[in-house]
């Protein structure tokens with residue numbers, strides 16, 4: 001049987017990248033009932049539209065996974081690692097100019113500024129505010145470059161990228177989370193004219209793709225009863241540690257409401273409001289970007305509330321831009337051993353990779369279609385981790401369902417509390433078992 005985009009959406013494997021919309025005459029991205037953007041599958045798609053889908057269960061052999069795609073696009077990359085893919089160098093630090101106005105160390109903004117300034121590209125396709133909301137947009141103003149800064153934890157889509165790119169003179173750089181980059185690479189593979197047209201991709205490491213419900217929840221939790229706009233997800237507290245950031249948004253009366261994220265509890269390690277497809281992406285570090293950006297969630301950097309970037313250069317061009325920045329004194333960076341980089345994303349590696357086989361089994365058991373995944377990551381998880389994973393999957397699904405039903409912070413928290421406590425208990429047991437395994441000299445994860 002040959003699968004289609006319709007099957008991807010119906011099986012809840014759509015991440016909402018929107019690239020398939022360019023493979024349809026009249027489809028567009030629409031909001032589904034759980035707060036995610038998905039293509040309108042009541043419209044018709046080209047017969048091979050699924051080829052650009054990052055979760056295609058039947059990809060063409062030559063570019064069947066991130067390894068093969070990287071092999072095709074990253075010939076000039078000197079190193080290859082089992083966990084982080086092709087790379088040139090790993091760095092930690094910040095941009096002197098953009099750190100204060102960025103989510104992390106400001107390397108994202110520094111890179112896009114350089115791409116425009118050095119005329120490597122003529123346009124950016126990046127996430128930016130428009131009428132109080134955030135969407136992917138075309139942008140080319142070096143003077144206003146900080147308007148592109150900051151992390152936006154809500155569904156956005158590349159829908160317009162391939163619908164409009166042909167009318168944009170010159171070259172384009174795009175930012176995106178791992179499955180979005182994969183979709184762009186697939187499109188470039190099947191339409192080689194886009195290889196030259198898009199010479200640079202900025203990967204955003206992503207611990208979980210959240211529903212719009214996540215932001216609705218945070219806005220209510222911060223005290224906004226009705227509509228909100230211009231939300232800020234990463235308000236730094238320079239006097240505190242890096243993870244001690246706040247969420248804030250404007251209400252209808254233009255009052256700004258702000259809340260420390262720690263009041264919302266553990267939003268990233270629990271599966272809350274996550275997209276199902278996000279659980280099936282085994283690319284943790286945005287392996288298909290020229291550069292891949294993340295946060296330095298390791299000491300001593302974590303102690304610094306000003307924020308520190310941790311990132312990988314993969315192409316020669318990306319590394320040149322970074323080296324120039326260091327030499328000109330614009331970037332304050334040091335090289336980081338690969339083990340420290342992996343350590344900073346350990347939770348994501350464990351979740352995405354060790355838990356993957358179990359989740360694929362779950363799909364097969366429930367007669368759902370199964371995306372194609374790299375065999376080398378399909379490992380058997382220890383039983384104590386399987387238990388944690390199962391609870392996370394329940395929380396993921398129920399958090400979306402409960403918010404859809406109530407849209408009320410108090411009712412939501414009342415109903416999700418026991419599940420979160422259950423996850424906590426299971427996680428404690430998981431750590432205990434791992435400790436025992438370690439003492440016995442057995443393999444741990």
Ligand SMILES: Cc1cc2nc3c(=O)[nH]c(=O)nc-3n(C[C@H](O)[C@H](O)[C@H](O)COP(=O)(O)OP(=O)(O)OC[C@H]3O[C@@H](n4cnc5c(N)ncnc54)[C@H](O)[C@@H]3O)c2cc1C
Nearest residue numbers: 102103104105106107108109126127150152206207294295
């Ligand atoms: C959903 C999500 C989950 C993330 N999870 C992790 C994680 O688990 N671990 C980790 O280390 N880092 C994670 N990050 C990345 C991190 O939060 C920072 O975005 C990254 O380190 C860049 O910081 P910066 O200061 O260099 O970027 P800035 O200088 O602030 O620039 C940010 C850049 O990111 C782009 N951008 C913002 N939001 C989006 C979006 N939704 N989709 C595509 N592009 C976007 C902007 O267009 C801009 O170019 C996540 C980011 C997102 C959006």
